[in-house]
Amino acid sequence: MSIYGAFLRKQIGNYLFGSVIAVMAVGSLILLTSLEISTVEYGRLLIVLLLSFIIMAVTEISVFLRQIKPIRTALLDPEPALDVLEAAYLHTHQLPRNAVVRILGPHLLGLSLPAALMTIWMIHTGLLTIPYFYLVMAVVGAILVASMHALIEFYLTCSAIIPLIKDFRNRAMELYKVDFSLEGHVFVPIRPKFLISCMLIGTFPLFLFIMATHIRMNNNGTGLLVVVQNYWVWAGMVLLIGTLFSSVAALLLTNSVQHPINELYKAMNNIKDGRLLQVQDEYSDEFSKLVAGFNMMVRGLQDREQQSRQLLDSYFTTLAVALDARDSYTAGHSLRVAEYSVIIGQLAGLTGQSLDDLRKSALLHDIGKIGVPDNVLFKEGNLTDEEFDQIKSHPVLGENILRQIEPVEKMAPYLGGVRSHHERYDGKGYPDGLAGMDIPLHGRIIAVADAYDAMTSDRPYRKGMDHEQALAILEKGRGSQWDPRFAGLFLAHFGKNIHKDEREYPGRTG
Template sequence: MNIYGAFLKKQIGNYLFGSVLAVMAVGSLILLSSLEISVVEYGRLLIVLVLSFMIMAVAEVSIFLKQIRPVRTALMEPKPTLAVLEEAYLHTHQLPRHAVLRILGPHLLGLSVPATLMTLWMIHSGLLSIPYFYLLLAVIGAVLVASMHALIEFYLTCSAIIPLIKEFRNRALEMYNVDFSLEGHVFVPIRPKFLISCMLIGTFPLFLFIMATQIRMNNTGSGLIGLQSYWAWAGMVLLIGTFFSSVAALLLTNSVQHPINELYNAMNHVKDGHLQQVQDEYSDEFSKLVAGFNMMVRGLQEREQQNRQLLDSYFTTLAVALDARDSYTAGHSLRVAEYSVIIGQLAGLSGQSLDDLRKSALLHDIGKIGVPDNVLFKEANLTDEEFDQIKSHPVLGENILRQIEPVEKMAPYLSGVRSHHERYDGKGYPDGLAGDDIPLHGRIIAVADAYDAMTSDRPYRKGMDHERALIILEQGRGSQWDPEFAGLFLAYFGKAVKSGERQYPGRTG
C-alpha cells in the first residue's frame, strides 16, 4: 500500500506541475495578457475556466482511476496471482501512453468543449465583448497547450512507474520464481516519441507567440492590410520553424536509433551463440555502452574458449582412460578420431561439424566400459551370448552419453557412437540400418575404426600390415562400408604410398 500511495502522490504532483507549466505559465499568461477587456469580463472568463476545469476534473479523474485499476488490484491484494501481477506489470509500462491519451481526451475535451459553449453564450448575450474569431484561436491554443502538457506528463510518468515495475518483478520472483520481461517488445517507439517531442518543443513557442501577437494587433486596431501582412509573415515563420524542428527531430532520432539497433542486433547474435563485438564509432555516451558490451563479449569469448578447452580435455581424457583398460588397444580412440577427421575434411566437412565428428570418434567405444573384462579381452572364440555383449557397446555408449548434462550439448555425438558398427548393406548392428539411413558420423567412423582395428594388435591376433588393410577396405566398399568415405580414405593413402610417403597419422609404415 505504501508504494501505491507514493505513486499516486507523485502522479498528482506531476500533473499539477505539468498543468501549471503548460496551462498557466505558458498558455494563460501569454493569451490572457494579450486581451484588452474589462475586469468584469476577466472575472466572467475566470468563472468559465473554473466551471470547465471542474467538468474536466470529473472526467479525467474517472478515466485515471480506470487506467490504474490493474495496478491498484495487484498492489492491494496480499498475495496476487501470477496472472494479476503480469497484467499489472505490462499495464504499468503503458501508463505513459495512457497519460497522453487521457490529457488529449477527457482533459482537452472536458475543458475546451464546455468553455467554448459557455463563451459562445456569453458573447451572444453581450456578457463578453470579444470577437468570435478569438474562440477559434482559443481552441487552437487549447490543443497546443494540451499537447505540451501531454508531452510533459509522458516523460514524468515514465519516471514515476519505475518503482512499480521493480515491485511487480520482485513479487513475481519471490512468490512464483518468475522474472517478468518485455522480451524486446516496444510500447512506445523512439522514432515517433522523438519526432513529436522535438516538433512540439520547436513549434509550440512560435504558435503561442503568433497567436498572442494576432490578438494584440487586433486590439490595437491594425488595418486589414496590416493583419494580412502579419499572417503572411507568421505563416512563413511557422513553416520555417516546423521544417527545422522536423529535420532536427529526424536527425536526433536517427543518432539515437542507430546505436540502439546495432547493440540490439549484436545481442541477438550473442543469444544465438555468435560472440561478435560492435565497432565503436560513437563519441557520446553510447561509446560507453558499446565499450561495456564489447567487454562483456570478450569475457564470454574467453570463457567460451576455456569451456571448449575443458571439454576437449574431457573427451580426450575419457578416450585415453578407456584405451588404458587394454594395452593392446592403447591409443585406438585417438587414432580413430584422427582418421575420421581426415575423411571428414576430404568429404568437405569443416568447423563445428568436423569438431562434432572428432568428439564422436573419440567416444565411439565408450560403451565398452560396460562390457566385462573376461569377455572384452577373451583370446578364445566368443560364444553367441558373449558376442551379443560385445555388440551391445554402441547402445551402452549412447546411454552413457545421455546421462551427461546438459543433454542437448551431447546430442551431436550420440548418432556416431550408436551407429559406428552399422554396415552399408544393412547387416550391421545395433539397428540394421543400410545406406544413407546410417547417420553421417557413423559411416565415417566405421571406416576409420575398421582400418585401425585391422592394423592394431589384439590378444587373439596380430595386426595386419597397411597394404592388406587397404585391400580389405577396397573389397568392402559398398557392402560393409560407405563407398564414398571408404574411397576417400583409400585415395588419401593411395596418394601417400605412390609419393613414397609411408607415414600417416598415428602410425608409421
C-alpha cells in the same frame, strides 16, 4: 500500500504540475495578458477557464482511476495471483502511453469544448466583446497546450512507474519464482516519441508568440485587413520554417539514437544465437561507453566460452584415453580414430561445429566398452555367441552412458556416431541393422576410420596388418560394409592406386 501511496502522490504532483503550468500558466497568462479587455471580462474569462478546468479534472480523474485499476488490485492484495501480477506488470508499462490518451481526451473534450461553448454564449449575449476569431485561435492553442501537457505527463509517468515495475517483478519471484520480462516488446517506439517531442518543443512557443502578437496588434489599432493578412503570411512562413526545422532536427536526433540501439540489439540477438560478436565502436558520445561495456562483456563471454570448450575437449580426450588405458594393445585407438574421422570429414566438406561434433563422437565411439567385462573384451580365443553379443552391446551401452550426461541436448550431436559406428552399409551390421543413408552421417564416417585402425593395430589374438592390406580390404568393402563415398575419400587420401588384396580379413574391428 506505501508503494501505491507514493505512486499516487507522484501522479497527483505530475498532474498538478502539467495542468497548472501548461493550461493555466501558459494558456491563460500569455493569452489573457495579450488581450486588452475590461477587468470584468477578464473575470468572466477566468470563470470560464475555472469551470472548464473542473470538468476536465473530474473527467481526467475518472479515466485515471480506470487506467490504474489493475495496478491498484495487484498492489493492495498481499498475495495476488500470478496472472493478476502479470497483468499489472504489463499495464504499468503501458501507463505512459495511456497518460497521453488520458490527457488529450479530457483536455479537448472536458476543457476546450465546454470553454468554447460558454465563450460563444457569452459573446452572443454581449458578456464578452472579443471577436469569434479569437475563439478559433484559442481552440487551436488549447490543442497545442494539451499536447504539451501530454508530453510532460508522458515523461514524468515514465519515471513514476519504475518502482512499480520493480515491485511486481520482485513479488512474482518471491511468490512464484517467475521473472517478468517484456522480451523486447516496444510499447512506444523511439522514432515517433522523438519526432512528436521535438516538433511540439519547436512549434509550441512559435505558435504562442504568433497568437499573442496578433492579438496585441489588433488591440493597438493596427488590425487593418491588409496588415493582418500580411502578418499571417509572415507568421505562417515562420511557423512553417520552425516546424520543418523541428522535424529535421527530430529525424537527425532519432537516427543518432536509434542506430546504436539497433546495432546493440542485433549484437544481443547474435549472442542469443551463440555468436559472440563485438560491436564496432563508431560513436563519440555516451553510446561509446555503452558499446565499450558491451564489448567488454562479449570478451568475457568469449574467454568463458574458450575455457569451457577447452575443458570439454579435455574431458572428451580424458575419457578416450582412460578407455584405451584398459588395454595396452589398443592404447591410442580412440585418438587415432578421431584423427582419421576428421580427415574424412574435411575431405567430405565438413567444417566448424559439424567437424568438431564428428571428432568428439569418434573420441567416444567405444565408450560403451566400459560396460563389457574384461574376460570377454580381452579374450584371446574364439568368442561364444553370448560373449559376442556382449561385445556387440557396446554401441548401445555407449549411447546410454552419454544420455546420462547433463544437459542432455549438449550430448545429442554425439549419440548417432556412438550408436551406429558398427552398422554396415548393406544393412548387416549392428545394433539396429540400418542400411545406406539411414545410418547417421557420423556413424558412416567413424566406421571407416575405426575399421582401418582396428586392422592396422596389434591385438592379443593377431598382429596388425600393413597399411596396403588394410586399404585393399577397405576398397573391397566399399558399398557393402562401408559407405562407398567415405571409404573412397579415405582411400584417395592414403593412396587409392594399390593392388587389391583378395584375402578376407579374419579379425574383429574395434
